[in-house]
Amino acid sequence: MGLGGYAERVAEAMQQCERAKVAGLISGTPEKLVKWGQKYNIPESSRYNYDNFDAIKDNPDIDAIYVITPNALHHDQVIRSARAGKHVICEKPLAISAKEGQEMLDACNNAGVKLLVGYRMRFEPNTLEVVRLRNAGAFGRLKFFQGQCGFVAGDPKQWRLNKALAGGGSLMDIGIYAINGARYMLGEDPVWVSAQETKTDPVKFKEGVDETIQFELGFPSGAVASCLSSYNISHLDRFFLTGEKGFAEMWPSTGYGPIKGRTHQGDLGKPHTVHQRTQMDEMAAIIFDNNTPTLPVDGLTALQDLQIIEAIYRSCASGKREPIKLS
The missing domain is CATH 3.40.50.720 (NAD(P)-binding Rossmann-like Domain)
Structure with a gap:
């Protein structure tokens, strides 16, 4: 459709x-x-x-x-x-x-x-390898995640820059990758957020269409995430995760590929896959076989991302740290 x-x-x-x-x-x-x-x-x-x-x-x-x-x-x-x-x-x-x-x-x-x-990255081999290593304790107790997601939005008349059609700006479109990444890389959900919006072009990015948002997320374990979402900064496509025993870096981390990653142990080295092809076959298995994927791609997970997005917008408006309550 x-x-x-x-x-x-x-x-x-x-x-x-x-x-x-x-x-x-x-x-x-x-x-x-x-x-x-x-x-x-x-x-x-x-x-x-x-x-x-x-x-x-x-x-x-x-x-x-x-x-x-x-x-x-x-x-x-x-x-x-x-x-x-x-x-x-x-x-x-x-x-x-x-x-x-x-x-x-x-x-x-x-x-x-x-x-x-359509969370295609949740089926991507390098991403899943980092999750496997995390679950195996390769990084030790996790301390910090950084997610940078952004590009320069072109045509000012495109629907993504129309509040009525997009519902927001960069956060809804590209920043959601950083939110998603923080959740699946750290393996837990945030409980608070502190955020700030920066707008340098109010003509192109009208009221309600965010240009750039920086946000910090806090997690129950004490881990923190520092993220950047932008429609006006190029070459932002990087995830970094670090713990007491090691680290993982993915750069590019969410583009169409090839995704590249390394840890303190060396390159991840997983083969490139066409994300959409893998996603659709995996989703067929979910639909027909009730298969449970390593990382969930269900409606509840997506609803929780929206709840985090709304908390980020609230923090931008209030200038304060805002609690996050998920369904």
Whole structure:
């Protein structure tokens, strides 16, 4: 659902999948439905628009709907997909508020369908190797995580810089990787945040669209995280984790790859995989086999990220350390 640039990347990657295939299309652009339909051999009976896609409930060829549309549209589209009896994969962020996210989670639970989120890094081999080493005690007691995520946002008219469609700015889009990384690299959830926003271009980054946010997270163990999210700084794609016995560094850490990483023991050396291909096969295993992934990609995990995001925004507004309460 939503045949934009990232959907194209996913669809291309899925041509190499073993357990997932493109079986239907949803778009508001008729020309795209024709072009994509011909390219991926999708019959007209499995091509829908945003007005009639509820009829997908009667299409047995489709098991799940992958929602890849602007953030503000996720809420209604995920709920409609759930009511059509289809499993749902939603791009991050899950929604533009925790309230919306909870409603989406409830709708999927009530419909008896799974809600998954496109957290592709949670299937990435180097990332999972760091998690394995952490669990094995290779780094000892963890002390500190640093996450740097950012790029220079181009076209000022793009939907990502539109508060009504994006729900925010860099934090919702790129900063969520640092939030996610802090959680899965440290292996625990934060309990407080202190954050500051910096805005140098209020014309491009209008009210409610954050340009750059620095935030610190505190964790129950005493570990802390220092993170940076920006739409106006290039070459930010780095994770660093350190403990009493060693460290792990990933740079690049969240891009499309290849991801590179090393620890105090040397290079991680895991092979590059096409993230979207791995994600879709792994999600097929979750849907069909009730497989439990090493790192969760479910709706609750995504809802918690939204709750952390809202606490970060509260801290920016209040100038104070804010508590984080997760579902």
